[in-house]
Amino acid sequence: MAGPIGICIHGGCGTLDKSLLTPAEWAETRAHLAASLRAAWAVLSKGGKALDAVEAAVVVMEDSPHFNAGHGAALTAASTHELDASIMDGATKGAGAVCTVKRIRNPIKAARAVMERSDCVLIAGDAADEFAKRQGLAIVENSYFTTQRRLDALASLKRRAESGTLRAASEAERHGTVGAVALDRAGNLAAATSTGGFNNKPVGRVGDTPIVGAGTYARNGVVAVSGTGQGEFFIRNAAAYDIAARMDYGKHEFKASVDALVFDVLKSHGIGAGFAAIDAKGQVYAPYNTLGMARGWIGDDGRLVVATHTEEFAEAA
Amino acid sequence: MAGPIGICIHGGCGTLDKSLLTPAEWAETRAHLAASLRAAWAVLSKGGKALDAVEAAVVVMEDSPHFNAGHGAALTAASTHELDASIMDGATKGAGAVCTVKRIRNPIKAARAVMERSDCVLIAGDAADEFAKRQGLAIVENSYFTTQRRLDALASLKRRAESGTLRAASEAERHGTVGAVALDRAGNLAAATSTGGFNNKPVGRVGDTPIVGAGTYARNGVVAVSGTGQGEFFIRNAAAYDIAARMDYGKHEFKASVDALVFDVLKSHGIGAGFAAIDAKGQVYAPYNTLGMARGWIGDDGRLVVATHTEEFAEAA
Numbered sequence: 308m309a310g311p312i313g314i315c316i317h318g319g320c321g322t323l324d325k326s327l328l329t330p331a332e333w334a335e336t337r338a339h340l341a342a343s344l345r346a347a348w349a350v351l352s353k354g355g356k357a358l359d360a361v362e363a364a365v366v367v368m369e370d371s372p373h374f375n376a377g378h379g380a381a382l383t384a385a386s387t388h389e390l391d392a393s394i395m396d397g398a399t400k401g402a403g404a405v406c407t408v409k410r411i412r413n414p415i416k417a418a419r420a421v422m423e424r425s426d427c428v429l430i431a432g433d434a435a436d437e438f439a440k441r442q443g444l445a446i447v448e449n450s451y452f453t454t455q456r457r458l459d460a461l462a463s464l465k466r467r468a469e470s471g472t473l474r475a476a477s478e479a480e481r482h483g484t485v486g487a488v489a490l491d492r493a494g495n496l497a498a499a500t501s502t503g504g505f506n507n508k509p510v511g512r513v514g515d516t517p518i519v520g521a522g523t524y525a526r527n528g529v530v531a532v533s534g535t536g537q538g539e540f541f542i543r544n545a546a547a548y549d550i551a552a553r554m555d556y557g558k559h560e561f562k563a564s565v566d567a568l569v570f571d572v573l574k575s576h577g578i579g580a581g582f583a584a585i586d587a588k589g590q591v592y593a594p595y596n597t598l599g600m601a602r603g604w605i606g607d608d609g610r611l612v613v614a615t616h617t618e619e620f621a622e623a624a
Numbered sequence: 625m626a627g628p629i630g631i632c633i634h635g636g637c638g639t640l641d642k643s644l645l646t647p648a649e650w651a652e653t654r655a656h657l658a659a660s661l662r663a664a665w666a667v668l669s670k671g672g673k674a675l676d677a678v679e680a681a682v683v684v685m686e687d688s689p690h691f692n693a694g695h696g697a698a699l700t701a702a703s704t705h706e707l708d709a710s711i712m713d714g715a716t717k718g719a720g721a722v723c724t725v726k727r728i729r730n731p732i733k734a735a736r737a738v739m740e741r742s743d744c745v746l747i748a749g750d751a752a753d754e755f756a757k758r759q760g761l762a763i764v765e766n767s768y769f770t771t772q773r774r775l776d777a778l779a780s781l782k783r784r785a786e787s788g789t790l791r792a793a794s795e796a797e798r799h800g801t802v803g804a805v806a807l808d809r810a811g812n813l814a815a816a817t818s819t820g821g822f823n824n825k826p827v828g829r830v831g832d833t834p835i836v837g838a839g840t841y842a843r844n845g846v847v848a849v850s851g852t853g854q855g856e857f858f859i860r861n862a863a864a865y866d867i868a869a870r871m872d873y874g875k876h877e878f879k880a881s882v883d884a885l886v887f888d889v890l891k892s893h894g895i896g897a898g899f900a901a902i903d904a905k906g907q908v909y910a911p912y913n914t915l916g917m918a919r920g921w922i923g924d925d926g927r928l929v930v931a932t933h934t935e936e937f938a939e940a941a
Binding site: 395400401402406407425426427428429430431432433434435437438509510511512513514518519520521524538539542543544545548549552553555556557559 | 712717718719723724742743744745746747748749750751752754755826827828829830831835836837838841855856859860861862865866869870872873874876
């Protein structure tokens with residue numbers, strides 16, 4: 308009952324041309340990041356579980372329109388939402404995930420239910436929606452997830468696709484993911500990630516977010532990480548697990564291991580990417596190789612930090 | 625144009641009480657393993673690509689009723705088939721996969737099409753069936769995959785579930801997967817895996833087979849592996865990628881790295897498991913911790929070996 312605690316979150320990298328939002332909207336984005344951190348901190352500071360903390364943090368971001376997960380999620384090419392999420396308990400290496408779900412208000416809660424109340428790790432599609440419903444989770448219409456901002460972004464992307472200028476689309480219009488990692492007083496690590504994928508994605512496409520080892524990984528004594536970026540490269544590189552493998556087998560340092568993915572493996576392929584990460588000592592780290600990444604953390608000093616670009620905003624937790 | 629070549633396959637572990645099949649059926653199982661190996665060898669011995677070799681090997685096993693993939697696949701609890709497959713090119717670390725597909729005759733061909741003709745790595749459900757159809761791949765009714773043996777096994781499992789003796793069900797009634805790994809003359813490694821999951825599985829359940837890094841992994845200069853066993857543990861342990869990580873970061877030996885998964889990580893959790901593996905020198909290895917595993921290989925000596933239990937049957941390729 309004496310170990311350090313910490314929470315680190317991201318709200319997606321690739322962000323964000325500052326002109327995309329008004330100053331008030333940027334302030335609200337930071338306020339929602341802070342609310343996410345406080346939801347986790349309320350758990351951790353009372354001696355609660357890292358698993359509960361990361362779930363609580365992700366739920367706040369799923370419910371916010373400012374992040375690409377839950378309400379505010381990206382739209383598929385068919386103008387629908389298909390959501391992915393996963394969660395991992397570093398204490399047991401238990402994990403749960405859902406992919407291409409359409410009606411679960413908080414996909415991260417469904418991922419946790421898969422972990423704790425099924426024999427599966429990953430359930431796909433309508434069956435996952437049905438599973439969540441049977442578990443008593445909140446079910447919504449697919450349109451609940453839609454915001455005007457994503458509709459505008461989808462329309463813009465479709466115009467660019469028609470005019471052959473798709474590559475000029477900003478990362479902010481395309482990607483985004485939310486995630487949280489935490490360490491609790493008992494030394495348990497946990498990680499959680501949730502996303503709507505990317506705007507104009509093909510129906511049925513599954514990225515790294517629901518893939519334990521790609522977008523999410525946690526193991527006590529080593530590290531917990533949650534990734535954001537172009538998921539296909541995260542899968543091909545088993546990116547989240549690779550950070551743990553570098554630390555465990557390669558005896559590499561924590562931050563160097565995260566940096567190796569963000570600035571070497573992924574950036575070398577032109578892949579915008581970022582991670583929220585925490586090690587077994589409670590060190591928090593959230594590097595990214597893009598213009599910005601919504602992010603935040605509270606370390607054992609109780610100082611709350613949120614940021615979307617270079618500038619960091621600190622306050623007491 | 626002088627390097628060694630090799631092919632190694634598995635047709636699922638957890639097999640197989642000898643009384644399950646007649647001697648003639650066991651002989652046919654071995655004949656189909658040999659046919660799978662020869663399909664790959666025809667590619668490799670002419671200087672063809674490892675990627676083509678593993679696809680050819682898996683197609684033969686998908687088309688055989690004796691393996692749990694394609695025709696002969698396991699049935700879900702709803703008496704339907706949902707198939708998973710993935711393929712990885714060790715030269716590029718490109719990968720493709722499909723999960724919970726219902727109508728693609730050869731899911732491994734769809735996985736390859738995802739890799740080569742889409743921007744995705746993984747496509748789920750009906751969208752993957754539609755994608756395969758658009759790519760001109762053979763589409764079948766879901767009932768094409770059904771065999772009397774799987775219907776009998778499902779009925780037996782449902783009876784056991786009702787009578788509370790499910791844990792007594794043999795692994796052979798429950799699991800099974802097919803996979804192939806190869807090294808070509810140019811030094812390229814590749815891996816491919818395909819499965820129907822397990823009998824009586826929940827609809828929507830996704831195991832390790834379509835998860836690159838869990839059930840399938842290949843990287844030139846290191847290793848190519850394809851796994852079989854209870855997929856949930858493979859995902860949680862990033863099992864396929866972990867073998868490469870042990871070799872790469874930990875500088876562990878090839879066979880010791882595969883053994884670590886099969887006999888340590890997975891067996892310690894009571895998980896029946898096996899791998900087909902090949903290293904960059906063309907060493908083939910197919911360990912398993914269960915009663916048996918359908919398997920086979922041809923190394924650079926041109927000797928073809930197939931087996932389902934301890935006894936190995938060798939002939940000239």
